Structure formats: structure tokens, C-alpha cells
Amino acid sequence: MTTFKEYLSALVYIFFPDVCLACGGVIEQGEKTICSICKFSFPRTNFHLDNENALAQKFWGRTKVEHAIAYLFFKKAADVQSMLHYLKYKDSPEVGILIGNWYGQELLENDFHKNFDVIIPVPLHPKKLRKRGYNQSACFGEGLAEVWKIPHLEHGLEKVTNTSSQTKKSRQERYENMKAGFLVPNPEEIKDKNILIVDDVVTTGATLEACINLLLEKGAKTVSIAAIAITQI
């Protein structure tokens, strides 16, 4: 028997259907946030199958990264770009959690999750965090941690200075600044751990490089990275 409440929600759905935050199409009842057509057609990198993939190569000669993986290619797909725009700028933290769940599930198949003890997101500056209300990388980390049942240390790394106005500095100067801009508040939490740093979109990798080096200096056993998407190869 259809209850009045069910009848009402079906009626609301007719006039205000949920739309997919990637393709903008109407999503089926029972689906959430992203439609299943997008889910299956997103351009996967499959970087976890190749330890010498294009993302890992970005860090060669720069730092020691154990595994470097990204779920999707950013540039090839307008849908991926739209979805990440919602995550970052349109108050949609659920996108990050959902993508983390999906990627986490896919990586379970190869036991890839067994490489990591804890997940730590690239931190946002506190000012930015207050403005946005959430850290989009932490949403992704939360989604992975849910599936893998390992700890997610949301504040394992902290950002302490704003490094936004350094466009005129050299690459080395920018890097030194960046490194100085992060802090490990509780080094005992990360000591001898295999850490996975999570980020939303990787471009140059400079932020990640700084985070990796800092965690290694503070006693991490290995450091790996996982991003939702990679922009350039």
C-alpha cells in the first residue's frame, strides 16, 4: 500500500527531480548525487595497476612516494569537471564521500587498500575551511576510509600560513614556502605508519611533494598519494 508520504515524495519528484551533479541529467529514484551512467563512463586512470604510472613519474627525483594513484582523468571529461566544481564550490561535500566510496570499492578488488594504515587529507587553510565549511579532500578521504575500515586522520596535517600570494617567487622559493606552510600536530600518530595522503585534483604536485616530505621527516614509514583526478600528464 502506498502511504501518503510516499505518494507525496513521488509527486515532489515529478516536479523537482534530482539531477546528476556530473552530467546534469535527471537521476533515477534510488540513485544519489551522480547517475549510474556517469559512474560507469567516467574515464578511469587505472594507475593502481601500474606503479610507474604518469602520476608517480611526476615525483621521480623530487621525493619518495610509495604509490601514486588517481581515480579519474580531469581534462578529458566535462562531466568530471562539473562534478568537481560542485564538490569544491557549490556546497556538495557528498560528492567527495560518494567518489571515495566508489574508488575504495574498486581498489578492494586488488587488495590495494592493504598498503595503507591511515589516511590523511591535504589540509585547507583554516580561513578557507571556515568559508567553505568542509575540506573537499577530507570528504574523499572519509569515503575511502568508510569502505576500507581504516582510520582517517582529518587533522593529521595542518596548514598554517596562507601561500596564495607567491606567484612572483621562483619554483624553489615556492616549494620552501609551501613546506613551511604545513605542520604535523601529533607526530606520534604517524610514526612508522604507511600513510595515504588524499587530494582532490593534482596539477603540479608541489603541495603533495611538500606534504610527503614533511610526513617522512616526522617519522612516517611510507607515504603514498591518492587523488580524485589528475589534470595534466
Ligand SMILES: [Zn+2]
Ligand atoms: Zn550523470
